[in-house]
Amino acid sequence: MPRPNTSALRPMDVLKSAIERNVLVDVKGNRGYSGILEGYDIYMNLVIRNAGETIGGESKGVYERLLVRGDNVIFVSPSRGDEK
Amino acid sequence: MPRPNTSALRPMDVLKSAIERNVLVDVKGNRGYSGILEGYDIYMNLVIRNAGETIGGESKGVYERLLVRGDNVIFVSPSRGDEK
Amino acid sequence: MPRPNTSALRPMDVLKSAIERNVLVDVKGNRGYSGILEGYDIYMNLVIRNAGETIGGESKGVYERLLVRGDNVIFVSPSRGDEK
Amino acid sequence: MPRPNTSALRPMDVLKSAIERNVLVDVKGNRGYSGILEGYDIYMNLVIRNAGETIGGESKGVYERLLVRGDNVIFVSPSRGDEK
Amino acid sequence: MPRPNTSALRPMDVLKSAIERNVLVDVKGNRGYSGILEGYDIYMNLVIRNAGETIGGESKGVYERLLVRGDNVIFVSPSRGDEK
């Protein structure tokens, strides 16, 4: 069973290339955070700067810096028009 | 207890052969994402390009790129008519 | 405490002997999938071909191929009349 | 802190001595399965033969063979009158 | 940072000293089991003999022997008047 070299993107590389760029993070419990990705680790713990919070789609304010625990994350999306 | 060589497909190989092809991803919380699979890892974290989102069966828009955390995934299906 | 050699069936062997046979897979969230088992791994990730989906007992259509993430699985049953 | 040799029963030994005997398995989501225990592993994945299913206490039919994923199990009870 | 020798009781020692004694086991889903602790392991899987079951505080009968999967356990209490 040969394993040809694919050009697949590793999920962690998506986070790596999103550093210092806008991301939208969807979180369990109907929450969303958008801001600048400052850091991450293999558990998908995320550090977000100027993180705007929405709960149930409603804007709830902005946090200067947020450390989101990875197990709450549903998805991370690098914002449109801000892709490397 | 001899272990005959079966032709079983390994789950990760299904993801591998779906790279750069359309997939439908069913996610906890009544969500679905369909788009091009760009990458994955052993935790079933998935990278999807041009990911159309549905919540409760309703279309919610498209993300240029999405990193879905694996523990939210219920199933991944390579779309019909797009199988290798 | 002697450990006599039992003839116990290993759970993974049940999956192994179900390869290329019909299985019924019961999944959290009131879902069921029936189709041909194409593959599995130790996490009980399953690959199913021609997978008919039921939600709440209602038929929802057929997927050509489905990779079900193991942590959603409640049980796997090799279909009757299709046992090795 | 001396550790006297106790005669404690190891949980896995209870499963071992229940092989080929009747068990009642209580499962999350208000389900129960009773049948002959054919196999198990350290994750408490269970193989049950002639497994009668109840949901909410109501009988739902019999499966020839069932592989129950261990993380759904609440308890396993070797049936009365069938103890080694 | 010196670590003085405390006389702290290790949780597993509580189970060890409860062997062949009455325990009350509180389980997720509003269940309780009381009976003689016959065995345990590091996952807090428990073997209970003559296990009286209560659901929602209501008595539901007695099991000759019960193997409770550890991840369902909320607490174990050696019954009063039965402490070593």
Place this chain on the structure above:
Amino acid sequence: MPRPNTSALRPMDVLKSAIERNVLVDVKGNRGYSGILEGYDIYMNLVIRNAGETIGGESKGVYERLLVRGDNVIFVSPSRGDEK
């Protein structure tokens, strides 16, 4: 990236210094236990002596000794006026 020596308190040291002191333990499912901490381990399994139980804020009685499984714990607070 130098790592200056901080005076940070390790979470396990908080438990260590609470041994034989009053603690309040908040537990999932709207429960609370207060009593003397007798022991703990790295999973945050806790042994509590003279453990008063509250459910939904209502007092439910006292257990001579309680082993709480760590994954149910929300927080542990050494009681006021009882700090080392």
Place this chain on the structure above:
Amino acid sequence: MPRPNTSALRPMDVLKSAIERNVLVDVKGNRGYSGILEGYDIYMNLVIRNAGETIGGESKGVYERLLVRGDNVIFVSPSRGDEK
């Protein structure tokens, strides 16, 4: 695939630099705790001093010291105007 040296912030470093500073901790079950971060570990278990508790946004009192089990944490935010 070269891995350029990024200036990404590691999540644990955010906790490290928040030691002895005000943090807001959002916890599952609609709870929040704000106080001085005294310690943490890699599981994101947190020690908080003078921890004001809110449940459902309502103030519930202050704990002298709180050890929050990491798996309950949604996010940690170093409070505004208190950043290093």
